[in-house]
Amino acid sequence: MQENAHGHSPGGHQFIPIPSEVTKVDLNRILLDAIVHVSGYHYVVDLGPDVKPRLHTISKEKRCNCIHGKDCPAIAAVTEFLRKGGERAPDPPPGYFPVAPEKCPICNAPAYHEPRLNRSHLGAGWGCSKTGEKHYWRYRSQLIQEALKANPWLFPPVVIRAGKQIKAWDGILPSDTVLYEGVLRADVVSST
Ligand SMILES: [Zn+2]
Ligand SMILES: [Zn+2]
Incomplete structure (x- = not known):
């Protein structure tokens, strides 16, 4: 139990500083x-x-x-x-909203919090004041498209190229000997 011994005088400053009465x-x-x-x-x-x-x-x-x-x-x-050089809060991963955005990332109209769309891996759900949930879903599908572009393979093909067995992250070339065709993410990502 900490006593009020350091600096704060007991009984002093009983005000609530917000909003306006505070000096x-x-x-x-x-x-x-x-x-x-x-x-x-x-x-x-x-x-x-x-x-x-x-x-x-x-x-x-x-x-x-x-x-x-x-x-x-x-x-x-x-x-x-x-x-004063205090530690900065980390940036959330792309597409993750710790709180609902103030503005719709698609059209910049004011956005609002939509608790029904809260997701643990995406953070706070939100809607757009112009289109409701329409821009929320467009934003989500853009994120999926970008992720697919960055790495289209769930499992990359395995090929023999220039005498070596490699994982063909860049796709199968006509000169490759294919050992395994690979699986594209697009083939397994559901439309949710
Ligand atoms: Zn506050
Ligand atoms: Zn919008």
């Missing part, structure tokens, strides 16, 4: 004392026991999960943390 000085002090750490693809800001909510989870796009969103004062603590 700038108090807010600055709180942000200076804030503790920032990386959690998953986010930053978590601990504003200390005097503040409610105490913990603010902020995305790499600088949006807080509290009601203040991109206007949350805790975002300044992340900016300062990074300016």
Whole structure:
């Protein structure tokens, strides 16, 4: 059990600094004392026991999960943390959304969170304010197309080329002696 022995005077600063009643000085002090750490693809800001909510989870796009969103004062603590060389939150893999995107990646219209489309391997589901789920599905199929282009083979062909047995990631050439034809991803990827 930690006593309130380091710095924070008991009984002092009982305010809730957000939204507007806070004086700038108090807010600055709180942000200076804030503790920032990386959690998953986010930053978590601990504003200390005097503040409610105490913990603010902020995305790499600088949006807080509290009601203040991109206007949350805790975002300044992340900016300062990074300016001082703090560890950057990792970039999520392509197509993975830790939170729903603000804008539709297809048409740039405002996007919204669609919990029904949340997937553990893709993150937060989303819809497009212009087309609903249509652009969500178009985006997903573009990702699949790109992945197929990057590596079309589920199992590459095995051939004898120039006297050596190799895996033909570049496909079968007319001069190859084919030992195994390989399996294309496109032949097994379902249309979901
Ligand atoms: Zn916040
Ligand atoms: Zn769209």
